Amino acid sequence: MKLSWLFQFIILIGFLFLGHIIVSLFSIPLPGAIVGMILLFIGLLTRLVNIKWIEKASSFQLKHLTLLFIPLIAGLFLSSSFLDILQWNILIILIVSSICCLLGTAFTVEWYEKLKRRKAK
């Protein structure tokens, strides 16, 4: 069964709302969107939700995800507090910690894969 665009989006919006409702009911320290994603994921795994119901709408959204980041960046440059906060020492912290995070993950995973390959031999 294939659903129209509108219904596909309504299902996704429904899961988002469900996530928000659960977060506020049980005061979970996670954002509603993430809870909604986990719920939809569980729904897909348990076959309560058929992937065909939402596939078109979700792949459309993920294809144009970049569009949704552009307003954030534009808003950043328009905001008046932008230059007050951004000083050279903070910029250094941001750059160094981003690289630490990036390389920390990459090298740990590579090291783990190597270790596993050696074990397999």
Added chain:
Amino acid sequence: MNIVLLKVSFCIIMTIACYFVSLKIYNKYKKNWLNPLYTASVLLISLLLLFHVHEETYQQVNFIFNQLLQLAVVSLAVPLYKQWSFLKKNYKKIFIGVICGTALGVISIFSLSHLFHLNEQLLASLIPKSVTLPIALTIATDLGGLASTTIIFVIISALISVMIGPNLLKYLGIKSKSAKGLAMGTSAQMLGANRSLVWGEEEGAMGNVAMTTSALFLAIVVPIIPYLL
């Protein structure tokens, strides 16, 4: 009221137009530095400055796009589901990689903040910066940081990771698909997951999982941090 509505819808149309123009340029020339994320942002910022759009007006535009972003987060369940059997097989690798990377990021923030003598409020806004935006905001307010400051830090660090990450990984000879996807997802969250989808399905799923796992990890660990200080 009507004028505000008109202004906001004008800004929305402008934002979407900038994106599609940039996408067309990118599809025509296929150059990495022509990524719509950069070209559209530059184009949009210059247009907004040209039309003297006020900060508050654009904040309302941002609110609408933020709702769409939340919906996109829900859609991320689909790639996660498609790659589930693959992810289940590799869960150890994912957890070890993401936890080490996130921990290293937080440790580097701590040590550098001590070096530069930053105040506690700034530190509290910095700690969650490598987590996806909505979660970062909750963590920052829990720690006593400023939400608006955290937004700036999250976006800037994601931009830094996306700009230098792929080249840095290539330069250092990291070829493993999982390592690339996980690294991008941990350090640049949504932007990184999006970038790793360009490499392929496997990298994309890894990026997505890394984003979710690092967010969950920090959301659990952060309430403990004040006791450690």
